[in-house]
Amino acid sequence: MGAGPHNPSLKSFVIAASIQRLIDAQKGASPKRIPVIICLRESADHPELGVQPAKDSIKEFLSKRGVTPTESDFYLFASLLPQDIVDLADLHQWVFQIWLDETTFAHLLHSTDTVKATSCWRTFDARGKGITWAVMDTGINADHPHFASNQTVDSKLSRNFSSSDTLDDKEGHGTHVAGIIAGCCPPWEAGKAFKFATYQEEEGDDPQIKDLPAAPSGVAPLAKLLNIKVLDDDGTGSASAAIRGLEYLRKLNDASQGIRVDGVNMSLGYPFDPKNYGCGYSPLCQEVTRASESGLIVVISCGNWGYGKTMLATGGEAAVAVVSSISDPANADAAISVGSVHKSKPHLYGVSYFSSKGPTADGRMKPDLVAPGEKIISCHAHPEQGFHYREASGTSAAAPHVSGAIAAFLSGHREYRGDPESVKQIFIKAAMDLGRDRAYQGAGMVDLLRAMMSV
Numbered sequence: 001m002g003a004g005p006h007n008p009s010l011k012s013f014v015i016a017a018s019i020q021r022l023i024d025a026q027k028g029a030s031p032k033r034i035p036v037i038i039c040l041r042e043s044a045d046h047p048e049l050g051v052q053p054a055k056d057s058i059k060e061f062l063s064k065r066g067v068t069p070t071e072s073d074f075y076l077f078a079s080l081l082p083q084d085i086v087d088l089a090d091l092h093q094w095v096f097q098i099w100l101d102e103t104t105f106a107h108l109l110h111s112t113d114t115v116k117a118t119s120c121w122r123t124f125d126a127r128g129k130g131i132t133w134a135v136m137d138t139g140i141n142a143d144h145p146h147f148a149s150n151q152t153v154d155s156k157l158s159r160n161f162s163s164s165d166t167l168d169d170k171e172g173h174g175t176h177v178a179g180i181i182a183g184c185c186p187p188w189e190a191g192k193a194f195k196f197a198t199y200q201e202e203e204g205d206d207p208q209i210k211d212l213p214a215a216p217s218g219v220a221p222l223a224k225l226l227n228i229k230v231l232d233d234d235g236t237g238s239a240s241a242a243i244r245g246l247e248y249l250r251k252l253n254d255a256s257q258g259i260r261v262d263g264v265n266m267s268l269g270y271p272f273d274p275k276n277y278g279c280g281y282s283p284l285c286q287e288v289t290r291a292s293e294s295g296l297i298v299v300i301s302c303g304n305w306g307y308g309k310t311m312l313a314t315g316g317e318a319a320v321a322v323v324s325s326i327s328d329p330a331n332a333d334a335a336i337s338v339g340s341v342h343k344s345k346p347h348l349y350g351v352s353y354f355s356s357k358g359p360t361a362d363g364r365m366k367p368d369l370v371a372p373g374e375k376i377i378s379c380h381a382h383p384e385q386g387f388h389y390r391e392a393s394g395t396s397a398a399a400p401h402v403s404g405a406i407a408a409f410l411s412g413h414r415e416y417r418g419d420p421e422s423v424k425q426i427f428i429k430a431a432m433d434l435g436r437d438r439a440y441q442g443a444g445m446v447d448l449l450r451a452m453m454s455v
Helices: 008-014 017-025 052-063 082-089 117-124 173-181 239-254 283-293 395-412 420-430 448-453
Strands: 034-040 075-080 095-100 103-106 132-137 195-198 208-211 224-229 236-238 263-266 297-301 307-311 317-321 336-341 369-372 376-379 389-392
Touching (some): 008 095, 017 034, 017 082, 034 052, 075 082, 117 395, 132 239, 297 395, 336 395, 395 448
Antiparallel strands (some): 195 208, 307 317
16 A cells, blocks of 8 residues: 555544544543454465464564453454554555444244245155254243253354353343244143243233143244354344354354254344445454355344434424344355245235334345234243243344245255355245345245255
């Protein structure tokens, strides 16, 4: 570039705008640490060493500031004081860019029939047997009867990348997501049905407890699950935790002669800020791309930022749809990004009001698919509260329908394991058109039976 280490234009390129705003806001105040992701440069003198020289040099620099970073293959993660960030930006030989370690949020606000999973079970016996799917979330209650009867969760390969000290799901989001993908309700004892909680309003606090009318099942009931905890016990997490989780899954397959993990469900994300980096090229999006290139099928919820309010000329407010509201990392081109529709009447009610809409900020068409995401009954992580299942809405509930559908598909078409792009195209071409705008519905609603019969 021909710029010296103190060139202000170079420093402004290295430090992301979101971090610079936080630094500027702290001027004149007691400095507070800022969580960052440090993107490393490959060695110009020894390209065969990749980013390792940069990693070693920056770790030495940070150690002198009393900071011990965590790391992945391509990044370092640390919480730094503003002056440390400014000084780090001068090490442009080793530092490519410094991004904010974004806070990720869980995307949660008779559906097996809607996606034609039950028809597929009867016709092809495609129930996910022999397929393994990772759930990157708040954890999974593996002792829930829905999972325990078939030992659905593989505890040996499950890992915790969150700030929590336990793999257990204290928040409940991950267990609800996992129950949509796999597992099934065990046989009821005579005269004793399982209970479920239903809510009059979204985010309601006072549920009605009712008997289950039927036994819930995951879309791929015989698939195995990995509990990859990347969200904390309050339902939030960090982009760096998700990056490390994806890297772990990628390396599981790299270290094996066969495929140990077929795919991963990520019902999480954060609002995309186009001032920080190119759409689909944030550190987490780039890790999604690497995971897909390694053979993992990555299914991600689009987010629940598809509606808002606008001020009218009369001074009143009106609810409006918010386009280009797809969240990261669903912006990643390699991901199968999923929006939400009504669980039983998608043709009538169409795309859920909350479901984030496309296109992406750089003009690519997202979402890829939609799936049921309104008042979905799935596992409750805390049966001791008097009910084993509960209703929940959001694109968080839509994405695992697609994950489960793909797991079921792969159990019947094992030749497509490890081929994410082909699988993505099969499901896009087989999707059911709901007659809605492409920016709302993507290719349409996931249709497992049509996908099974198309190849």
